Amino acid sequence: MNMATVYVDNRAYEMDEKQNLLEGCLRLGMDLPYFCWHPAMGSVGACRQCAVKQFRDEKDERGRIVMACMTPAAAGTRISIRDPEAVEFRKAVIEGLMLNHPHDCPVCDEGGECHLQDMTVMTGHDYRRYTFEKRTFRNQYLGPFLNHEMNRCIQCYRCVRFYREYAGGNDLNAFALRNIVFFGRDRDGVLENEFAGNLVEVCPTGVFTDATLKRHYTRKWDMEMAPSVCVHCGLGCNITAAGRYGTLRRLVNRYNGEVNGYFLCDRGRFGYEFVNSERRIRQPLIEGKAVSAEAALARLGELTSGRVIGVGSPRATLESNFALRAMVGADRFFAGISGTEARLLKLMLEVLRGPARTPSLREIEASDAVFILGEDVTNVAPRMALSLRQSVRQQPMEIAERLHIPVWMDHAVREAVQEKKGPLFTASVSATRLDDIAAGTYRGAPDDLARLGFAVAHALNSEAPAPAGLPESARDFVKEAAEALKAAKRPLIVSGASLASAAIIEAAANVAWALAGSMLAFTATESNSMGLAMMEAPALDAAQAAHADTIIILENDLFRRLPEAEQFLERFRHVVVVDYLENATTAKAELVLPAAPFAEADGTLVNSEGRAQRFFQALPPPAPVKESWRWLGSWDKLDDIVEALARAIPPLAAVTRAAPPASFRMSGAKVPRQPHRYSGRTAMLANISVHEPKPPADPDSPLAFSMEGNPDQPPGALQPFFWTPGWNSIQAVNKFQEEIAGPLRGGDPGVRILEAGEGTPRFFEDIPAAFEPRAEEWLVVPLHHIFGSEELSRHAPAVSQLAPPPYIALNPEDAARFGDEAEMLGQRFPLKRLAELPRGVAGVPAGVPPFAGLEFPMWSRILQAP
Amino acid sequence: MLSMIRTIWYVFLHMFHRRVTVQYPDEQPYLAPRYRGRIILSRDPDGGERCVACYLCAAACPVDCIALQATEDSTGRRYPEFFRINFSRCIFCGFCEEACPTYAIQLTPDFEMSEYQRPNLVYEKEDLLISGPGKYPGYNFWRVSGVQIGGKDKGEAENEGRPVDLHSLLP
Incomplete structure (x- = not known):
């Protein structure tokens, strides 16, 4: 970084000359108002709010007004923020923006965390002089996630810039002309983009607000918040969970420079409502009847006196899995996943311990050539797709560099780059949401995709084995992809287990290994898939053979794991389940213990990058609910179990560093979960008792269920919410970063526990034969859906509205002989015709009953519906 | 001796002075309308609940004795699902009234709130809501605010133009 001396109000400061003045000032902690600039999206100079006065030299007294966001922080620049003319200018700008702003802050969901409010206060505009009519708009229905209130708009264009240019959506746009610009869709309807929820945070005011929050509305200052980690896929995006009156109210993005940055996907943002679901288990149950915690524990003691096995879960924390493992013994602990999934996870883990490094999402964003093999990233690990979408901007950025256009000058960069995109190649079983930015796409059955991968690896390095008889259609793709990857500085291979094919993973590994210095990212479908794999427990197949009277199942619905879950469970005399939502497995259990879901629990998860991240309780769990590791073990504190687990499982030794220990204090005080304006204490x-109860103690973390504590900035892993004086909105995050859009002060949270190894790997040699369609049978593969495939978010009302009903997808030519419905596995399903699907392959929605729990890929007959 | 007689004389004179003691409670003192006593929730001139559950009173309250939960009716009009004031904590500072953007919460000249049981000092919305507009007869927040509710469409609030027709290209 080249630092330049910039004079602000006649004082010398050091700024990065690659940045603009606005970024420079904000990094130094100065308050300069802005609207249209966004740290992830750069400057366009549209709102004119960050005006400062620039002087030629120290003798220049007149100066001229410039936009800080459009002016580079060049050495020797002299500006003034406090100059009366600049102050007056900014005040006038905001007065103009407020002309049509409705008088509705009290009933606006953004109130109290509104960037427009903050900036209005900052500029000092406090009295309305304009007395003419206000312009009004009609609102649109935009789906179950977002609420639209167009009157509040200040036309900063951030929403369409994010939606269209950053997230690649095309159904939101600016309409009409002059002073009546409308931001919305061409007609009412659900916003199609999977990242539309970010508009809640991108919009500086209340045009787009969280519709799920509206149903149980609470102001930001009234929420009890804690740093948390998303549990709806394997990426481990950082979130802030916020609750009040004992229910979880909403999630917002928690900035982590290495992981999710400024954005989340809609499944992660709106899937939280399963925590408040009516299917929550809130009492211990024996034979379906509620009992006390003591009675439940007594029964647990009786049932575990004999021969016991434990079944862990990829959606339970390391701590909970370890508590079960310690209770039943390492040799009687099984990973709660099917044999196929366990083998695939083990394979991925082994591959990632090879020479190819697993990238963080930030590194994915910075990669300049991508090859996606077999994954529909948008639907499996959605947030990664948003990063991949940015990666295609890396290579064309050289055009802007040649023209000396700074990276942050967004509009100029896009003008220079036009429609040019960096190389991104997708090979998938059906169409994916990234095809629109792909330089090449290939469709095939899983085995054909693997063969394609092997061919690319061979093209990159002749030592890698080549598949025989590759079809003509694939050869161009292989050549182009290999050339693009070879030419790239930071090539990236993306693959995963969502098609349940080991050959695809091996092919992806070959590609990554064939190209020295390339990165390899695997997706994982569940929040702790990688962590569970690192515990190296045998899978459920092995549990079939185990002799035991009692089985303890941890946070796991076996009916989503095994085709014959019923027969499997019948082999045990006693079934104990620890979980938080009622499901088919809890219905079969003799003893059910109420576990705490993520918002009410502390624990550690390992994401698909191999980063261990700790999350903390946003709400105290309502007794007798408690964390699974508390039910199953006798540890008093989280730190004790973390230490025990780090000692017992060497690959996980570093998890103790995922967050500061519970003894961490700042000036002798804990970190308050509640903002200092928290009300209603x-x-x-008082309706229950006028004697205020003592706040719940928290022995597990340095956070307190209180507004009392040290208000200073704790390390990132403990940051319960982003707020600084004058910055009530989420834009306050600028004040918590070392660099704008860089790491949080004190480093980004989490610790990487999976690093690439040394040495030359041996290429995988097992190339599958080409796919041959069968006459009467179809190869059934799972098609993932961002809404509906994941188990927990299915119980969030907003997400479930968008979940697809069960269907069978076929190539239209295959489907010609059927009507609108077809029969499979003895049930009738609507038939979906997907032109992109290869012939001989049938797709069914993954994780959607009755397809949840099937072993994929499988051959199945599809019959004419009677 | 002399001083005793003087004292008796003064006492005698006092019999003809004006009385300052008020015979409370038989006789009620005058309290100005702005007196800060028992808190009420008022209604707007149309009879609707004035409180829009914005949480500002709760945030302003220095003793945190106000708790509420916002909800909406089917037309989008926001109101408190519950509204609770714990008067055993209230210090009658009037900050809530200052903070209220809709004139809903008001302090009244009634201070006779003594109870034998503290729980009886916890007032719910039913106990707080009166049937009139209180000290501010004219104001109706919804007539000024730009959001649409039942009976008031977009563009029908004070100082609002008709909703923009997006399909028109006319200047």
């Missing part, structure tokens, strides 16, 4: 429970 002496009234919220």
Whole structure:
């Protein structure tokens, strides 16, 4: 980084000359108002709010007004923020923006965390002089996630810039002309983009607000918040979970420079409502009847006196899995996944310990050539797709560089680059949402995709084995992809287990290994898939053979794991389940213990990058609910079990460093979960008792269920919410970063526990034969859906509205002999015709009953519906 | 001796002075309308609940004795699902009234709130809501605010133009 001396109000400061003045000032902690600039999207200079006065030299007294976001922080620049003319200019700009702003802050969901409010206060505009009519708009229905209130718009264009240019959507746009610009769709309807929820945070005011929050509305200052980690896929995006009155109210993005940055996917943002679901288990149950915690524990003691086996879960924390493992013994602990999935995870883990490094999402964003093999990333690990979408901007950025256009000058960069895109190649079983930016696409059955991967690896390095008889259609693709990867500085291979094909993973490994210095990213479908794999427990297949009277199942619905879950469970005399939502497995259990879901629990998850991240309770779990590791073990504190697990499982030794220990204090005080304006302390429970209860103690973390504590900035892993004086909105995150859009102060949270190894790997040699369609049978593969395939978010009402009903997808030519419905596995399903699907392959929605729990890929007959 | 007689004389004179003691409670003192006593929730001139559940009173309250939960009716009009004031904590500072953007919460000249049981000092919305507009007869927040509710469409609030027709290209 080249630092330049810039004079602000006659004082010398050091700024990065690659940045603009606005970024420079914000990094130094100065307050300069802005609207249209966004750290992830750069400057366009549209709102004119960050005006400062620039002087030629120290003798220049007149100066001229410039936009800080459009002016580079060049050495020797002299500016003034406090100059009266600049102050007056900014005040006038905001007065103009407020002309049509409705008088509705009290009933606006953005109120109290509104960037427009903050900036208005910052500029000092406080009195309305304009007395003419205000312009009004009609609102649109935009789906179950977002609420639209167009009157509040200040035309900063951030929403369409994010939606269209950053996230690649095309159904939101600016309409009409002059002072009546409308931001919305061409007609009412659900926003199609999977990242539309970010508009809640991108919009500086209340045009787009969280529709799920609206149903149980609470102001930001009234929420009890804690740093948390998303549990709806394997990426481990950082979130802030916020609750009040004992229910989880909403999630917002928690900036982590290495992982999710500024954005989340809609499944992650809106899937949280399963925590408040009516299917929550809130009492211990024996034979379906609620009992006390003591009675439940007594029964657990009886049932575990004999021969016991334990079944862990990829959606339970390391701690909970370890507690079960310690209880039943390492040799009687099984990973709660099918044999196929366990083998695939083990294979991925072994591959990632080879020479190819697993990238963080930030590195994915910075890669300049991508080859996606077999994954529909948008639907399996959605947030990664947003990063991949940015990666195609890396190579064309050289055009802007040649023209000396700074990276942040967004509009100029896009003008220079036009429609040019860096190389991104997708090979998948059906169409994916990234095809629109792909330089090449290939469709095939899983084995054909693997063969394609092997061919690319061979093209890159002749030592890698080549498949025989590759079809003509694939040869161009192989050549182009191999050339693009070879020419790239930071090539990236993306693959995963979502088609349940080991050959695809091996092919992806070959590609990565064939190209020295390339990165290899695997997706994982569940929040702790990688962590569970690192525990190296045998899978459920092995549990079939185990002799035991009692089986303890941890946070796992076996009916989503095994085709014959019923027969499997019948082999045990006693079934104990620890879980938080009722499901088919809890219905079969003799003893059910109420576990705490992520918002009410502490624990550690390992994401698909191999990063261990700790999350903390946003709400105290309502007794007798408690964390699974508390039910199953006798540890008093989280730190004790983390230490025990780090000692017992060497690959996980570093998890102790995922977050500061519970003894961490700042000036002797804990970190408050509640903002200092938290209200209602002496009234919220007064209807039950006028004696205010003591706040719950938290022995597991340095956070307190209180507004008392040290208000200073804790390390990132403990940051319960982003707020600084004058910055009530989420834009306050600027004040918590070392660099704008860089790491959080003190480093980004989490610790990488999976690093690439040394040495030359042996290429995988097992190339599958080409796929041959069968006459009466179809190869059934799972098609993933961002909404509906994941188990927990299915129980969130907003997400479930968008989940697809079960269907069978076939190539139209295959489907010609059927009507609108077809029969499979003895049930009738609507038939979907997907032109992109190869012939001989049938797709069914993954994770959607009755397809959840099937072993994929499988051959199945599809019959004419009677 | 002399001083005793003087004292008796003064006492005698006092019999003809004006009385300052008020015979409370038989006789009620005058309290100005702005007196800060028992808190009420008022209604707007149309009879609707004035409180829009914005949480500002709760945030302003220095003793945190106000708790509420916002909800909406089917037309989008926001109101408190519950509204609770714990008067055993209230210090009658009037900050809530200052903070209220809709004139809903008001302090009244009634201070006779003594109870034998503290729980009886916890007032719910039913106990707080009165049937009139209180000290501010004219104001109706919804007539000014730009959001649409039942009976008031977009563009029908004070100082609002008709909703923009997006399909028109006319200047």
